[in-house]
Amino acid sequence: MLANGCGFIGGFGRMGGYNMMGGGWLMMLVPVLLIGLAIYAFMKMSQNNSTNNTGNTSNTNVNNSDALNILNKRYAQGDISEEEYIKKKNILKD
Structure with a gap:
């Protein structure tokens, strides 16, 4: 009764694995995308700096x-x- 009443069956809660925002996996997607975007921007800036310092033939x-x-x-x-x-x-x- 305790397990059924509190929604701990299977560890998903009362809504069958979904919270009010549409799913826990969706909420994890936003930080992962932000981290990926930050890594991409950092790598792009690093490439531009190294090209300007060593590979610019016109300079x-x-x-x-x-x-x-x-x-x-x-x-x-x-x-x-x-x-x-x-x-x-x-x-x-x-």
Whole structure:
């Protein structure tokens, strides 16, 4: 009588496994989706940061162009020898 009156048969309660919101599994779906969305956003931001720091080829080209301009200026001013200029210029072009 106690088990039947309190709804503990099978552990589901009086509504046969459903609460007033339509089911316990539905209430668990919301936090799982939020956690998944947070993980997705974190991974997407991490990928964007790593691409901007290491894989952006247009940024690398700008840096090489700037370095080549500085090298040309140093050679023109006589700060470095012709041999050093040619050596560093070949390194920058690779």
